[in-house]
Amino acid sequence: MEDVSSRIVEKAIGLGCQDAIADVIANRSYQIRFAQNEAVISNRWRESTASVFFVYDKRVLASDIKDLSRVDEAVERLVKIAKSSQQNPDYAGIADGPFRYARVRPDPKVLSLDEGGKYVEAAIGGATDQGAKECAGSFWKYEDEHFLATSNGVEAHDHRASLYLSIRALLSLESSGHGIACATRLSQFNPEKAGRKAGRIAALARSPKPGKAGRYTVVFDPLIFGSLTDQTGGRLGAWMVMAGLSPFGKKIGKKVASSQLTLYDDGSGESIARKRFDAEGVPTRRNVLVNKGVLKTYLHNTSTAKKFRTKTTGNAGLVSPDPHAIFVKPGDRTRDEIFSEVKDGLWLTNTWYTRYQSYVTGDLSTIPRDGIFHIRKGDVVEAWKDIRLTDNLLHLLKNIEALGDEPEQMMWWGEVSIPNSVPYARIKDVGITKSAE
Amino acid sequence: MEDETDLANFALDYAMKKGVSYAEARYEHQEQENFILKNGVLDALYVGQDRGVGVRVLVNGALGFAATNLRTKSDVRAIVDDAIKIAKASRRKTKITFAHEDAIEMNWSIPEQRKLADVSVEEKIAEVQSVDRDLMALGLKIPARYFQFSDNRIVKFFANSEGSRIRSYSPRLRVFYFLTITQDGQVEQTYRNYGWSGGWEGIAEWDLRKRVIDEAKSMQRSLVEGKKSPEGKMDLVAGPQVAGIASHESCGHPTEADRVLGREASQAGKSFIPPDGIGMRVGSEVVNVVDDPTVEHAIAYYRTDDEGVKARRRYLYKEGRVTEFLQNRETAAAMHTRSNGSARAVNYNVEAIVRMANTFVEPKDYSVDELLEDVKFGVYMKSFMEWNIDDKRYNAKYAGREAYLVENGEVKHPVRNTIIELTTPAFWSAVDAVGKDLDFEAGFCGKSDPGQALDASLGGPTIRLRNVYLR
Numbered sequence: 001m002e003d004v005s006s007r008i009v010e011k012a013i014g015l016g017c018q019d020a021i022a023d024v025i026a027n028r029s030y031q032i033r034f035a036q037n038e039a040v041i042s043n044r045w046r047e048s049t050a051s052v053f054f055v056y057d058k059r060v061l062a063s064d065i066k067d068l069s070r071v072d073e074a075v076e077r078l079v080k081i082a083k084s085s086q087q088n089p090d091y092a093g094i095a096d097g098p099f100r101y102a103r104v105r106p107d108p109k110v111l112s113l114d115e116g117g118k119y120v121e122a123a124i125g126g127a128t129d130q131g132a133k134e135c136a137g138s139f140w141k142y143e144d145e146h147f148l149a150t151s152n153g154v155e156a157h158d159h160r161a162s163l164y165l166s167i168r169a170l171l172s173l174e175s176s177g178h179g180i181a182c183a184t185r186l187s188q189f190n191p192e193k194a195g196r197k198a199g200r201i202a203a204l205a206r207s208p209k210p211g212k213a214g215r216y217t218v219v220f221d222p223l224i225f226g227s228l229t230d231q232t233g234g235r236l237g238a239w240m241v242m243a244g245l246s247p248f249g250k251k252i253g254k255k256v257a258s259s260q261l262t263l264y265d266d267g268s269g270e271s272i273a274r275k276r277f278d279a280e281g282v283p284t285r286r287n288v289l290v291n292k293g294v295l296k297t298y299l300h301n302t303s304t305a306k307k308f309r310t311k312t313t314g315n316a317g318l319v320s321p322d323p324h325a326i327f328v329k330p331g332d333r334t335r336d337e338i339f340s341e342v343k344d345g346l347w348l349t350n351t352w353y354t355r356y357q358s359y360v361t362g363d364l365s366t367i368p369r370d371g372i373f374h375i376r377k378g379d380v381v382e383a384w385k386d387i388r389l390t391d392n393l394l395h396l397l398k399n400i401e402a403l404g405d406e407p408e409q410m411m412w413w414g415e416v417s418i419p420n421s422v423p424y425a426r427i428k429d430v431g432i433t434k435s436a437e
Numbered sequence: 438m439e440d441e442t443d444l445a446n447f448a449l450d451y452a453m454k455k456g457v458s459y460a461e462a463r464y465e466h467q468e469q470e471n472f473i474l475k476n477g478v479l480d481a482l483y484v485g486q487d488r489g490v491g492v493r494v495l496v497n498g499a500l501g502f503a504a505t506n507l508r509t510k511s512d513v514r515a516i517v518d519d520a521i522k523i524a525k526a527s528r529r530k531t532k533i534t535f536a537h538e539d540a541i542e543m544n545w546s547i548p549e550q551r552k553l554a555d556v557s558v559e560e561k562i563a564e565v566q567s568v569d570r571d572l573m574a575l576g577l578k579i580p581a582r583y584f585q586f587s588d589n590r591i592v593k594f595f596a597n598s599e600g601s602r603i604r605s606y607s608p609r610l611r612v613f614y615f616l617t618i619t620q621d622g623q624v625e626q627t628y629r630n631y632g633w634s635g636g637w638e639g640i641a642e643w644d645l646r647k648r649v650i651d652e653a654k655s656m657q658r659s660l661v662e663g664k665k666s667p668e669g670k671m672d673l674v675a676g677p678q679v680a681g682i683a684s685h686e687s688c689g690h691p692t693e694a695d696r697v698l699g700r701e702a703s704q705a706g707k708s709f710i711p712p713d714g715i716g717m718r719v720g721s722e723v724v725n726v727v728d729d730p731t732v733e734h735a736i737a738y739y740r741t742d743d744e745g746v747k748a749r750r751r752y753l754y755k756e757g758r759v760t761e762f763l764q765n766r767e768t769a770a771a772m773h774t775r776s777n778g779s780a781r782a783v784n785y786n787v788e789a790i791v792r793m794a795n796t797f798v799e800p801k802d803y804s805v806d807e808l809l810e811d812v813k814f815g816v817y818m819k820s821f822m823e824w825n826i827d828d829k830r831y832n833a834k835y836a837g838r839e840a841y842l843v844e845n846g847e848v849k850h851p852v853r854n855t856i857i858e859l860t861t862p863a864f865w866s867a868v869d870a871v872g873k874d875l876d877f878e879a880g881f882c883g884k885s886d887p888g889q890a891l892d893a894s895l896g897g898p899t900i901r902l903r904n905v906y907l908r
Contacts, residue, residue, distance in 0.1 A: 042523035136702035244581025244617035353825035436906030
């Protein structure tokens with residue numbers, strides 16, 4: 001596979017390209033989807049792809065070559081197309097290698113794991129022990145191997161493998177909870193705990209009452225706080241700022257969040273998205289994005305960094321920079337303190353469908369799902385349903401009152417697109433609306 | 438495509454020798470071109486070719502699926518072995534079965550007046566750039582804008598162990614654009630999405646230039662003349678884009694049988710409609726909502742689904758009542774009915790599940806003027822920006838992008854950020870009249886794990902709702 005990456009790059013340069021990148025990826029992932037407490041389908045993939053990036057006289061072309069037995073022919077065709085494209089005056093090259101990378105090896109026990117049924121059963125067991133009647137979700141063994149070569153001296157290899165389980169437990173249509181388990185080591189993988197959490201929330205959410213609109217102090221469970229930080233990290237990509245898809249434009253050095261919040265992106269940190277390098281081969285590293293509420297940087301590749309007169313943060317995708325994995329620095333409150341300090345408020349456990357009226361202002365709404373609870377002095381008074389969180393991303397970040405001291409790694413279909421290691425959070429003055437009568 | 442056909446047939450033969458009760462193989466070859474023109478600059482051109490085989494087997498009442506883009510017989514044999522092995526490991530207590538379908542042999546393709554393959558990438562870029570130039574010639578303050586163009590030529594070969602053999606060709610074209618316009622510190626943003634099944638002639642059919650220019654002018658007018666939207670109960674006249682999103686979100690999704698049965702519970706959610714909900718009233722008697730894969734040139738056009746079942750129009754809500762669920766063969770068997778051809782996959786490497794195609798309010802006979810003339814006080818919301826709906830598809834929100842106050846039948850000044858926040862029955866029960874100006878936009882519909890963002894179109898005519906709460 002290394003040979004294929006290098007051959008693609010050499011061929012492209014030989015055909016006149018100034019820059020070339022080839023990332024040959026072998027995907028060997030395996031998944032079990034389950035619903036109604038049983039597997040509904042098991043999936044396995046055997047795929048190899050070369051993701052390539054060629055630049056001919058500032059004409060930028062990206063592609064995926066799927067037929068690795070005919071790469072010469074594919075490169076010739078792609079370079080010909082690149083020559084007929086248009087120049088991108090914003091293009092500023094790719095990173096100069098070679099680089100030194102951290103030694104990271106996947107857990108051999110994860111690599112050799114061939115059957116995930118017992119983990120699904122453990123999760124379902126954990127949920128039904130708490131009273132859940134119906135469980136659905138996915139178990140994943142992610143495994144992919146990258147062989148990266150660039151025309152600027154990079155030849156790098158990364159074998160990534162991890163385990164993931166997402167479970168939703170239901171007592172009824174309107175009484176449900178969600179749990180997540182993520183691990184890079186088999187010994188740390190605890191799907192039963194995820195099931196217990198989902199089941200416990202579902203049981204607490206029994207017979208929910210219609211919620212009431214207003215402004216509340218809200219305890220965000222890590223899964224829904226992860227949704228908020230995922231939005232934050234995603235909208236800190238320089239491309240998003242330039243495209244008008246971010247409320248963080250022109251806010252470097254300014255206060256964008258409460259001083260409680262320190263948030264960083266770290267592809268080299270412990271998460272199921274851990275990787276040794278970005279798409280240009282730059283070693284991944286910790287980048288503090290928000291320090292005590294002050295915006296420090298956007299996420300960059302080489303081209304966007306030049307545009308913003310800074311250096312790459314090691315977040316290159318093939319075209320635009322993206323976060324790898326988001327981390328929130330833990331706060332100083334225990335979970336109990338986070339809750340007990342709420343005189344009269346809400347506890348939200350999950351959300352979905354976050355959408356913006358204006359990305360520039362950050363005006364948004366999102367729909368809490370699974371357990372929604374009215375709490376007083378930390379205790380659940382009753383379960384609610386049918387509410388919407390209608391607010392503004394910057395307003396929410398600025399109103400973070402307290403953070404818990406135990407972060408958990410969250411990632412979930414749709415809303416938490418990459419791992420977000422986040423604790424419980426308490427946010428004041430959160431807008432809640434509901435459907436009109 | 439002879440060798441690829443051989444691979445699919447080889448997969449089936451091998452699977453049947455292994456003793457599976459059902460097997461299917463889907464070969465797909467997709468050729469894509471897309472580019473983003475951001476703030477007038479071509480960001481990057483993407484050109485991709487993807488082809489491979491996905492095999493799904495039913496063994497001991499359990500499903501296994503495996504896929505590869507390594508198109509050798511040994512790799513195909515390996516994925517069949519994979520699919521059988523993981524299906525056997527499922528240990529299901531209740532057995533999955535498929536509803537009966539007759540085997541069919543068919544070739545179908547979507548005609549192209551001018552083939553997408555014959556249009557150079559330079560011409561495609563030039564077309565979008567000329568629209569962008571005309572937009573900028575308006576002289577508005579547009580700090581951020583981007584256009585995303587994509588086309589996809591999809592060749593499929595479907596074969597199953599029951600004897601179905603189907604070849605198809607679907608060329609598709611799409612343009613998405615996103616604009617930010619500012620004026621005196623105020624910001625207005627929009628996005629629109631157009632799709633077409635067919636050739637390059639789709640560009641002319643959309644009249645993209647006029648649509649983009651009209652949209653930008655309406656944004657500017659909203660910024661300059663727009664006032665706060667009134668709050669309280671009033672009439673609402675909702676344009677095709679609003680009718681389309683409501684059709685998709687609160688009619689199409691809740692009638693997906695896999696959602697009704699709980700198969701999507703952990704991801705896209707469930708449905709407020711129970712499995713025995715056929716006949717349930719959700720709207721007024723003038724409300725007919727259909728999902729129809731056979732609408733010519735709509736982006737989700739197809740004649741057979743990805744389980745080899747013939748496509749047909751489905752009435753989801755008829756005269757305000759739930760009429761039919763969207764079914765694939767698995768859900769149909771569980772509900773003791775037949776598939777209505779709703780199984781689709783985004784590519785060869787993922788399973789086909791229940792999906793919407795082109796979902797819309799069935800038009801009736803009112804003109805827009807007739808819908809408006811009867812409104813004493815209300816809002817005419819032509820389009821939306823923010824929207825969402827809960828995972829049981831009951832509580833929806835649509836926030837206005839282009840909207841106007843209506844008084845005594847006359848359209849007055851623009852109103853900004855009108856909010857519709859209603860339950861599904863409250864929305865559809867308030868509809869008292871349906872227009873004839875059917876129009877579609879394209880969307881990406883998200884579902885399943887791994888996520889499958891699939892081509893869909895959303896549409897409708899202008900509709901009128903009486904006495905609903907707006908703010």
